[in-house]
Amino acid sequence: MRVVLAEDLYLLREGLKQLLTAHGFEIVAAVDNGPDLLRALLAERPDVAVVDVRLPPTQTDEGLQAALAARRAVPGLPVLVLSQHVERLYARELLADGTGGVGYLLKDRVFNADQFVDAVRRVAAGGTAMDPDVIAKLFARGDHNVGRLTPREREVLELMAEGRSNAAIGQRLFLSESAVGKHTANIFGKLGLTASDDDNRRVLAVLAYLDGAR
Amino acid sequence: MRRGPHALAGGLLRGCLAIVSAVLLVAHLVLFVPGLGLGLVFLLPWPMAMMRRVTDAARRACGDLPRPYRDRPAPPEPEPDGRFRHDRVLYRSAFWPRQLGYLNWVLGDPATWRDVGWMLTNPVVGGVLGFGPAALVVGGLAVATGAGPWWIPVGLAMVVLGVLVAPAAVRAHDSWTRRLLGPPQPTFRSVKVWLGERFVTLAKLLALGGLTVVSVALAGISVLALALFCVGIVGALPEFATVTRQFTATRRRLAEQWSGVPIQTPYRPEPPLPQRRPDGLYEVGDQLYKSKGWTRFFQRIDWVWHDPATWRDLLWTATDPIVGGALVAASVGAVAYGLAELTVPALVRLARVEDPPRLAFLADRPVLALLAGLSMVVAGALFAPTALRLHGRWTAVLLAPTAKARLASRVEQLTVSRDDATSAQAAELRRIERDLHDGAQGRLVAVGLALGAVEALIDTDPAAARRLVADARESTARALAELRDLVRGVRPPVLAERGLVEAVRALALDSPVPVTVSTDLVGRPAEPVEAAVYFVVSEALVNTAKHAAATQVSIVFGYADGLLTTRIADDGRGGADPALGSGLRGMRHRLAAFDGTVRLVSPVGGPTTVTLEVPCALSSPRTSTSSGKGSSSC
Incomplete structure (x- = not known):
């Protein structure tokens, strides 16, 4: 699987290179600034890009802007954005085009190599990987309908919003897949969303609901 | 000729309205006296409601005039605890708030008072205009039939006259009713507003003129205080300066409110009590004082004496009567003298005074006096706003802070805000230092310790070493989370980036x-x-x-x-x-x-x-x- 990597800290860039190579990814370009990233994304058309939000030369959200620009040029280009902090504002911009293939994770998540690689694979496959912090912030707002969910349903919803399939959720929570299916049906019912089997559609629907409904 | 009898009937209807308004007047008196006099406020809305019903009928009768009233207020809504609020009082039931709200609504509406004016005058005006033509007709008929043959033409003439004037009387009645009961007439009002503004301006100028007398007195007192100061009685100076400052503060406020010339306060802030010296004394200038009271006393004298604004105040109290007085004389004086010129010759003639007072120059030429008086009143009234504005400018000349004083107060303000900024910054740094010390630093020490232990254990007890590595990773994750929160409080990421x-x-x-x-x-x-x-x-x-x-x-x-x-x-x-x-x-x-x-x-x-x-x-x-x-x- 071909990866473009953008990270300005040398140590972290090399670390990510090693990690991804060890898990069978092929690094086609590793860049350390925004303009180079955009060029690499458009020239290489990788299977997935792993991008740091803050990049030179401006040290602002250069990486995010380059990723968004590339996705405008190549719709659905899978991008996993890494950052020292997660902002719902940025999550919303990434999800805005609704084509999927996006991820937004804290840099800390790299610590757990298996989960991180899993997230990269999910994004590359056109799925979604949202950081639990983004989801927690959405819940923290105290939405009226979310309050009607049972604790178990909230757990399922959180994992669902992170981009996990029913099978993965069942594995995490030690439930059978059919039990998870029942929970998701209840959640969709309580939130007034149309149920869907497509993982990506499901995540987008949940996030759109949590983001939009107040 | 058909309009005549028709108008006669209309006149009778309007005459009846006059009778109704007379009855209404009596009812008002009956209800108003106990309502206002004895405080039985709940009696008051009744006459109002009655009056509106009558005036509505009058409006309909006089050509469907629009109702001029404001909309009725909504009924009082209960507060969350079930009580009802009116103004600043909470009531347990809705009765009083409703009554009082109703009263405010009715009494606050200018249309109510125009209604009252109509009610007071209509018994006479409406009666004469309404019944007048009909009375002429009836009287004429009575004269023609009862007073003998010679009176028949007179009676007939009266009847014809009554029929002829009836439409005009109805028209006059209706236009008069429209003026009082219809919506207010704009042209009439703007003239009133114009006259009112002139009058208010003149009154303000007159008040300013009156205040110059206070200026004179203050100038006198200040000179006295200075004289006392020169002979060694120094205590009076700050007191008089304080009084003068209160007066000039009022004048500054008036200059802003009346003349539209904002003037800042020019005084230096009163200095705080100096720090006690090591020997326990207070230092003011070159002098040392033992007690707080004396220190404060001499400090105040020093403060007042060295503030240039004190001397500018004094100069202003002495010159205001001249310059301000001249402006007042030019406007109010002109109007007053013009009025005298208008009235005195006539009074002289009426009272047959042999030796007319010298106040009116043209007492013996009434037409010229009339013209001269009128033009002086108009000129004075026209000049009044300019005089008021000039008065404000003149006040600013001496009572506004000088460029130097403005700079000084700006420096003062900057010093305060710089102190605030630096102490806020210091507090912020202290918080960051404490957060780092208690959080990330401590966690990194823990990670270092764990890694040291891992080094020692890795060969002998790999299972324990693995556990410690997991702990260390957990610690770094927590340290990162804490640093993230810290950064968010110092410079939020989105702010930095976008x-x-x-x-x-x-x-x-x-x-x-x-x-x-x-x-x-x-x-x-x-x-x-x-x-x-x-x-x-x-x-x-x-x-x-x-x-x-x-x-x-x-x-x-x-x-x-x-x-x-x-x-x-x-x-x-x-x-x-x-x-x-x-x-x-x-x-x-x-x-x-x-x-x-x-x-x-x-x-x-x-x-x-x-x-x-x-x-x-x-x-x-x-x-x-x-x-x-x-x-x-x-």
């Missing part, structure tokens, strides 16, 4: 209350200004969420004439007291470092508006954000 507006949008997304953010900023203010405004907005949003019980907040950024304006408005319950809580003070301090201001408007019942104004420049616009200019709902 600037103020986007950062506030991000803030709005996390607010429990729906927030709309709109902007017409092109470009960005300097980074420190952005940070200050961001944190103040953040604080305001927290307060809104905590206290206002709002359902909607709007934040609007604007920029005009070098001033960045941020308005945060909610639809909550209001009643935020700027004196309570340190939140607003904190906001003020944050913005004071940039000469910015915070204005809070929060009447009880809402809505609350916080307006932040910071003078700053905007940098050229950047085109990096995807949402860009415009408004978005979050």
